[in-house]
Amino acid sequence: MLPPSDHPVLPPRKIGVLLTNLGTPDAPDVPAVRRYLAEFLSDPRVVEIPRAIWKPILHGLVLRTRPAKSAHAYQQVWTEDGSPLAAITRRQAQKLAPMLGEEVMVDWAMRYGNPSIPDRLAALKEAGCDRILLAPLYPQYCGATTATANDYAFLTLAGMRWQPAIRTLPPYHDNPDYIDALQRDIEAQLATLDFTPQRLLLSYHGMPERTLRKGDPYHCQCRKTARLLAERLSLPVDTSFQSRFGRDKWLEPATDEVLKAYPAQGVTRIAIAAPGFSADCLETIEELGIRGKEEFEGAGGTHFARLDCLNDRDEGMTMLDALIRRELAGWIAPA
Ligand SMILES: C=CC1=C(C)c2cc3[nH]c(cc4nc(cc5[nH]c(cc1n2)c(C)c5CCC(=O)O)C(CCC(=O)O)=C4C)c(C)c3C=C
Ligand SMILES: [Fe+2]
Numbered sequence: 295m296l297p298p299s300d301h302p303v304l305p306p307r308k309i310g311v312l313l314t315n316l317g318t319p320d321a322p323d324v325p326a327v328r329r330y331l332a333e334f335l336s337d338p339r340v341v342e343i344p345r346a347i348w349k350p351i352l353h354g355l356v357l358r359t360r361p362a363k364s365a366h367a368y369q370q371v372w373t374e375d376g377s378p379l380a381a382i383t384r385r386q387a388q389k390l391a392p393m394l395g396e397e398v399m400v401d402w403a404m405r406y407g408n409p410s411i412p413d414r415l416a417a418l419k420e421a422g423c424d425r426i427l428l429a430p431l432y433p434q435y436c437g438a439t440t441a442t443a444n445d446y447a448f449l450t451l452a453g454m455r456w457q458p459a460i461r462t463l464p465p466y467h468d469n470p471d472y473i474d475a476l477q478r479d480i481e482a483q484l485a486t487l488d489f490t491p492q493r494l495l496l497s498y499h500g501m502p503e504r505t506l507r508k509g510d511p512y513h514c515q516c517r518k519t520a521r522l523l524a525e526r527l528s529l530p531v532d533t534s535f536q537s538r539f540g541r542d543k544w545l546e547p548a549t550d551e552v553l554k555a556y557p558a559q560g561v562t563r564i565a566i567a568a569p570g571f572s573a574d575c576l577e578t579i580e581e582l583g584i585r586g587k588e589e590f591e592g593a594g595g596t597h598f599a600r601l602d603c604l605n606d607r608d609e610g611m612t613m614l615d616a617l618i619r620r621e622l623a624g625w626i627a628p629a
């Protein structure tokens with residue numbers, strides 16, 4: 295018989311769902327952005343350059359120059375609830391909780407910054423969750439996003455004597471619930487415009503082209519989402535990749551180049567959507583909605599509309615509920 299203090303206390307059994315997204319600074323100022331970028335850009339899943347070469351560049355150059363530029367961009371999108379990415383992910387978790395029912399606890403975390411994956415996993419475990427679904431909210435799988443979020447969760451589990459059982463949400467780039475939600479949501483937003491776009495441009499976050507050659511499925515999954523969506527929409531659809539970083543060749547065509555080239559091709563009225571982002575963030579609001587618009591109009595474009603991501607609106611929440619319920623099969627009763 296062990297002394298009572300050595301007996302683990304058996305908490306009530308619960309199921310946890312941890313929504314994860316990329317991460318964002320704690321504040322739109324230079325020190326907070328530097329801390330965030332240092333964590334983000336030190337991840338070898340994100341920058342796949344040998345550490346001995348990358349570290350001096352990161353610390354000697356990138357972290358000295360980029361934080362001021364990025365902080366300025368963050369200041370333009372910051373809200374009363376903080377960074378849009380964090381605020382929207384929090385609302386997604388809050389809305390999902392009652393949808394999934396009482397036996398499921400829903401929490402959210404960021405891969406870089408706060409709330410952190412180790413903190414929220416520990417909190418779910420403390421609350422009695424002995425089964426946890428990790429749900430990285432990236433429709434298209436990428437080593438730099440999906441895999442690193444799961445890696446960090448597994449690293450956290452490596453430090454636990456008593457681990458919860460774990461499942462992970464697979465990519466959902468071609469899932470009919472996702473394509474349906476995008477179609478309905480995009481059509482509803484297009485119907486509110488006071489002009490008729492000649493094109494819908496789907497802009498995905500870019501990646502170095504070499505990751506495609508090395509076997510990352512991201513590019514193919516982005517293309518498949520675009521094809522499935524284009525088959526359902528009545529206006530012509532183009533695909534591009536945004537946010538090029540560094541000197542290497544990235545996936546093409548680049549969003550800014552496409553925007554600048556449209557007017558010379560007679561395309562002066564467009565809508566732009568970003569189906570690879572589950573929540574609006576710096577990349578959609580500032581890079582597409584502010585800078586992208588300027589680039590397009592500077593080249594002669596006359597009508598530009600940025601469509602919102604699914605965020606926490608009904609279409610998006612119904613889709614997340616369906617995707618997550620499917621992964622919880624056997625853990626919870628069907629709806
Ligand atoms: C080598 C650099 C980068 C890779 C590779 C990369 C991949 C990647 N990123 C997202 C989603 C997001 N990225 C966001 C911001 C952001 N991304 C990079 C660099 C790389 N991303 C930087 C330096 C930044 C910070 C802002 C800046 O300085 O430009 C965001 C927004 C975060 C926010 O706070 O709003 C998201 C979301 C994906 C999906 C992806 C690969 C598929
Ligand atoms: Fe990024």
Ligand SMILES: [Fe+2]
Nearest residue numbers: 536537577581
């Ligand atoms: Fe960007």
